[in-house]
Amino acid sequence: MTEPLMCELSSVGRTGLRFPQSDVPESALPKGFERERLAWPEMSEVDVVRHFTRLSQYNYAIDKGMYPLGSCTMKYNPKINEAVSRLPGFSMIHPLQPIETVQGALMLMYNLQEMLKEIGGFAGVTLQPAAGAHGELTGILIIRAFHASRGDTKRTKILIPDSAHGTNPATSAMSGLDVVELKSDPNGNVDLEALKAECDDTLAGLMLTNPNTLGLFDEHVKEVTKMVHEAGGLIYGDGANMNALLGIVRPGELGVDILHYNLHKTFSTPHGGGGPGSGPVGVVADLVDFLPAPIVDIIEEGDEEMPPLFGFVTPEKTIGRVKAFQGHFSIMVRAYTYIRMNGPEGLRRIAEHAVLNANYLMKLLKDIYHLPYDRICMHEFVLEGQWDDAPDVHALDIAKRMMDYDLHPPTNYFPLIVHEALMIEPTETESIQSLDNFVDVMKKIAKEAHETPELLKEAPHNTPVGRLDEVKAAKDLVLTCNLEAKP
Amino acid sequence: MYVPHTEAEREKMLSTIGLKSMEDLFQDVPAVERFPDLRLDPPLTEMEALEELQDLASSDETTSELVCFLGAGAYNHYVPSAVDAMISRGEFYTAYTPYQPEISQGTLQAIFEYQSLISALTGMDVSNASHYDGATAAAEAVSLANAHFRGKRSKVILSPALNPQYRQTIRTYNPGTELTFIGDNSGVALDDSPEALIPLIDKDTALMIVQYPDFFGRVYDLSKLAEAAHAAGALLAVSAYPIALGLLKPPGEFDVDIVTGEGQPLGIPLSFGGPYLGFFATKKDYLRKIAGRLVGETVDNRGQRAYVLTLTAREQHIRRERATSNICTNQGLIALATTIYMSLLGKNGFKEVANLNYQKAHYAAKRLSELEGFELWSDEPFFNEFTLRCPIPVAKLNESLLEYGIVGGYDLGLDYPQLSDHMLLAFTEMNSKDDIDLLVEALAEVSHD
Helix, strand or coil, X not given: CCCCCHHHHCCCCCCCCCCCCCXXXXXXXXXXXXXXXXXXXXXXXXXXXXXXXXXXXXXXXCCCCCCCECCCCCCCCCHHHHHHHCCHXXXXXXXXXXXXXXXXXXHHHHHHHHHHHHHHCXXXXXXXXXXXXXXXXXXXXXXXXXXXXXXXXXXXXXXXXXXXXXXXXXXXHHCCCEXXXXXXXXXXXXXXXXXXXXCXXXXXXXXXXXXXXXXXXXXXXXXXXXXXXXXXXXXXXXXXXXXXXXXXXXXHHHCCCEEEECCCCXXXXXXXXXXXXCCCEEECHHHHHHCCCCEEEEEECCCCCCCCEEEEECCCCCCCCCCCCCCCHHHHHHHHHHHHHHHHHHHHHHHHHHHXXXXXXXXXXXXXXXXXXXXXXXXXXXXXXCECCECCCCHHHHHHHHHHCCCCCCEECCCCCCCCEEEECCCCCCCHHHHHHHHHHHHHHHHHHHHCHHHHHCCCCCCCCCCECHHHHHHHCCCCXXXXXXX | CCCCCCHHHHHHHHHHHCCCCHHHHHCCCCHHHCCCCCCCCCCCCHHXXXXXXXXXXXXXXXXXXXXXXXXXXXXXXXCCHHHHHHHCCHHHHCCCCCCXXXXXXXXXXXXXXXXHHHHHHHCCCEECCCECCHHHHHHHHHHHHHHHCCCCCCEEEECCCCCHHHHHHHHHHCCCCCCEEECCCCCCCCCCCHHHHHHHCCCCEEEEEEEECCCCCECCCCHHHHHHHHHCCCEEEEEECHHHHHCECCHHHHCCCEXXXXXXXXXXXXXXXXXXXXXXXXXXXXXXXXCCCCEEEEEECCCCEXXXXXXXXXXXXXXXXXXXXXXXXCCHHHHHHHHHHHHHHXXXXXXXXXXXXXXXXXXXXXHHHCCCCCEECCCCCECCEEEEECCCCHHHHHHHHHHCCEECCEEHHHCCHHHCCEEEEECCXXXXXXXXXXXXHHHHHHCCC
């Protein structure tokens, strides 16, 4: 397949939308500022709709099938969430409208803040961060601001386990902290001896992903948080793996001081082919004053006749604002709806079945693929995608071959501490049929790897395009083209 | 909800795993804290949830019920029906970041087309796949400049006429750098042209950021500014309003180095502030310092044209603490929506909508400046937004306007004490002549109360 580019579908003089005639007297355009040329396509609505419909069909998506990308929590995205996010009362309100005219939106935000506080065990929540990494940045800036507010300026060291997501070290470096990598112990937990050696008066904090990216719940989590606190540091919790913990345990009660939630993972809002996400941050009581502005609060208490008045407030020692306006509101609407429809028992059910599904797959696959950490896992687990007796086959080949069986591959080559990693997160929304199909495919591929490895090396065969020349892409660097209609 | 397991299936799975109960799955979780009682309301069915959300939504007053003249960073533009129809396809919105190009060509080609359209719109060589919004895109311009100079230049000049929320965001982003921010705190008068910032540029200046049209709506030629920045070896970034570029010279023609901006006006609903889109375009020279995702064209092993994420070695998942930015998830679906918008309007429709915005605003400016007690703050050219000096405080005016069903302009006194009694008004294709006449009449009446 090759879908034409817009220029190939264009014709000089076409347009896909007409606007009404101007109803005001004509004013002259400003001299010297007039644009001469805009190299854009000229297409009809039919051209555009067919182009994007065809393009959409070249994508894999959750709506087509299982998407077991580890650490990404690709669960089903309920359709009701899409419908409510588009209600005019939510989609057609300006972020700077007088608060009296947007009480519904503010009440929703307030309630979502309250729900996230309750779920995570925190005293305050900001909804402003736009994505997980943006929430991390917010959290790390809060850690800096907290130490600075106490005149404790030598705390510049941030500890990051070697299994952490790449955003953790990138965020810390961006915030001017010195990153020290902590190794994992043989069971996949934070190595307590290594941690102890770093616990001194330069310690700003520890970024903890729990369950970690091996899918393992740290067996010593309370010791870890206690050691860091005793050294004067704070614990940042990476909430990317919160799907395993809903109703199971509150990170705030394990000693986590700051945590970002990925609404686009745990709370079922769609990934959109790479965003938009939403990364609210929860904090313990000591850190509430540092949250970014604005947050939503009740600014006039209600009574029997009048509902309370919701509005925006600025925390006393705020780190500032991390983006324009108040966050990804329409994503919040989706997450709010999801939490309301689940209720407390539904949330726990999500975590339980996410963990059940992962353990079921792990059990059925561990005799065929090497499982480096053999413990009860949480919502995901990591296999090795290589065999001694099929040395030419790599995790990448397995991943590519899975596409031929209409499955999205797991995350590969992450976490970095596992050789040829295949990181598998089924999520709770996969049925037993779907899981069994995945196991069958993985078994078939393991067999092929030994008997007909070239099938894997050349895979995928049944996809719209085959393996890409990534070296050429980086060398030639064709990042744009002229999309104008050819005359 | 959305958990398909039956009781029998659950039992079967547990016994396969070799466990007795669901609780056994969580033996690593400390017992004292395990299974908290969450104090949340009981679950709702879809019918009940819809009713609750409809109730909440209906207590908001929308831009179609009110007449809205608010801009200041988010604009009430028409969203063509095809945009939402296309982004509502599950193949687009339930896909992940296109790490597996063989089954993500839809997303990848759309981003490639987005990069092409944004580069053409801004007059720059390259564009990335998006940032969170206009504010964070401007903050990433600072990171690019800082990386380009390897931290050896410590000064960033922010125009006081750059959106105040953007300036706040830039400062929040940078406590960990050695950078100092000047320009908006350097005694430059607000009614001066951006060229008043030129004396601040020196050999220690990494970057200057201005806005086009600026926060007060004014349009200036930026060539002298670019010349002055380049003479000192510094970079110039411009935060631009995309619809204005349908009519006005693109910043690229002034030889600026980076163009960022808020993409919301390109077919994205207001949605109380987000999700929107930060666009980011630059010259080829700075390509390797750009943050975020880039899609490049290549071929597959069957000889077909195909697209793939490229130059990924800049990014956090490869480079970790040495990455240019921590950005991971960005605004994929919103970038797609703007791509659909831009392709629907095309070069002709886009010029048309830009002209409508210009015409409505100029009609309004003429009418409003004839009102007793009101005056345009500036006589510089403007596009669809301008600053109006008012005879009484803006908060009071807006309160009265709301009784007419009008959302008045932004109160500039909130950010600029010297501009109390000044209102920033925006006009788009959504405002009819009748709406504008209503605003004029209402202001005439309420300013005399």
